[in-house]
Amino acid sequence: MIPNGLLISAPASGTGKTTLMLGLARALSRKGLQVQPFKSGPDYIDPAFHTAATGRSGINMDSWAMPQSLLDNLLHRAEGADLILAEGSMGLFDGVASAGEVGNGASADIATSMGWPVVLVIDVSGQAQSAAATAKGFSELRPEMPFAGVVLNRVASPRHEMLSRVGMEQTGIKVLGALPRNPDITLPERHLGLVQAQEKGDLHDVLEAMADFVEKHVDVEMMLKMAGAQDHYRAPNKEATVQPPGQRIALAQDAAFSFVYPHVADQWRVAGSEILPFSPLADEAPDPTADICWLPGGYPELHAGALAAANHFKTSLVSFAADRPVHGECGGYMAMGDVLIDKDGVGHQMAGLLGLETSYAKRKMHLGYRHASLTKPMPGYKPGARLRGHEFHYSTILKQPDQPLADVKDANDQAIPETGSVRGNATGTFFHLISEGRKGN
Template structure:
């Protein structure tokens, strides 16, 4: 049975991602079959996991997914695998107000799957106080077990000994101490890390990170912390969303890259076929597809090229005359009238929906969404409920003739539902990213 562990920290910015990637690559170089997973909604980290391990990394989310789906996806992720390394999100206990084990926190996922937590502590600016933080993480939730601790940003041997001795005195094992490093930093942009496929020299960088981690972490001790996964039953249902069509044209390039692997795998397992095309290469959606899906991504970084891609836009309009199109976030922006980039330049988009979007004044929209569809569409029938999230910096605004709403969306804070996205004819779009159908 596959064993696993979850890497978390008391807060964001503690070094989880670099440690996760280093451990993944280091164990893979030892000959282990390593699988990755990511707690919560995140497109970018799983792509780095896949580069480090050579396997698809799946998202697991206790707010958006029920225990059965989480178990099914965990089983799928660990097929023919020796070790699962799951990267947490934010701080260990950070989530939303929700029933027990459904907050979306890393702690809830660890408890659901029985994964011990490898706790990363950024000890810069402290020493023995790190033990108090570790003890709090270890005792706050009886269902969450801290298996071991790794110190990060250690200033020197004396600093390491002070922090490690205090932590081990409360009964927790320190299995590594990473010194401060300014060279092993992954490039970032406004939604997080620069995408894996855009990171120059990624493979060499992953090897360098693995070398660094292997030098300062007891890999044998880390592997010994792993435990068999609970509720990961082979054959469990891993379908988060029924396929919207048999033959699905999917935009895929640097502008359209945010489509969750578990969604694609579920559609493929249900018999759907994918026809990938590149709007940036001015390719239209294949005419023999039954539906066109425009995922999220970074169209704002490529707005000029998309505006000049006449063959793509004309093909999209012809497709919309007879067959459905759906756009998520970035895809939604491209379906609208215009996109204003960060420099204030207005770019003409497909015009299949009336809304426009602007990055001239950035405003972050972030959080879970519980969505109810307003009409039958490619994602389901009227009144079907979906769970997912928004994460973008664009401001959306209606055109001269507003379209009908795509859905009503409630957040996780209990605010009243509000219209989300728009629809016109066979075309739908929204800033909402679907994670799973609500059951």
């Protein structure tokens, strides 16, 4: 049986939904409840924080990139839990202009399809009763979307809270809590968003502080009563819907290579594949018994010197690729290339499986959904396969001399120059694989 759920969202980014999500998840978990976290959208950092807060693996759900069969499949991760908590991305209705697999990527799509009532976090800084107009509009824009109520954030004083509550009551919006301004409860950020959870040495203390903060200022019991779900999702599909690239998968996993979507690795296991982790930063080689090596994204630019000096890893990777496939995503793709230039303009020799040269000295943001039609095979997929993914990095391509791997377009069907590369058994893409596409190119 799948438990009821709530989706924590907001009118915009930076409004405080992560604080509420982590604080509430931690508060409920330490009370003994099993909380299954989900993340709406393609963010690959937040799920690790959700995992730390709950002890259950955080999983992405995405209405643009995932077919309904995969969304149904991912629900089985909530079996045995007492509650589902999902965190939205950006604003509640923010997505791309064109529809994808089952929606446009907006958090409202997930809330509606799963039946999880929305808890809207509203930053009331500089306003009071006027915030009710925002809440009213968000509660009614999609009548089919369940709406639980609001949590007021960054409240300046008891009087400010009282006036804000009055506005909500006058418009029939339920107030589930009011969080005062607290600049001490924050998580550090980097150019791709929050720092990785494993880098935050005091994460436990931060989560406990967030839980204390939320328990003090939010009506947790009322919020639990507002949870809901669609009846027809109570028996999720458990069959794997993401094709594994091989039976035994050597997967790079360390501080430089950590951005593999949790649901992708989970789907590989569901299909019967075995994952064999190794650390390039520790100069380890991929398992010689593996039949595929996968280098996920991460922060190779922060560890370029160490990777350049990891000669055992690089020579072993080249030997592995002599007769077996090696695939890299974003940071892994760059590590498979020839040269990676760091932010100071210093070039570092990478594995050289591909001729790719990238630079962080010439920063340019690349962000957005991607759908790709393979022109060459890559591990697990034949030419013509359609894949959906997401790209987010600041590196600039200086050289991309190898054959393109795919025709890649953004969510608006505009061609993207980051086509990926193929040379022999080595393939790479700048987008992170989310699912096999069913609609569009």
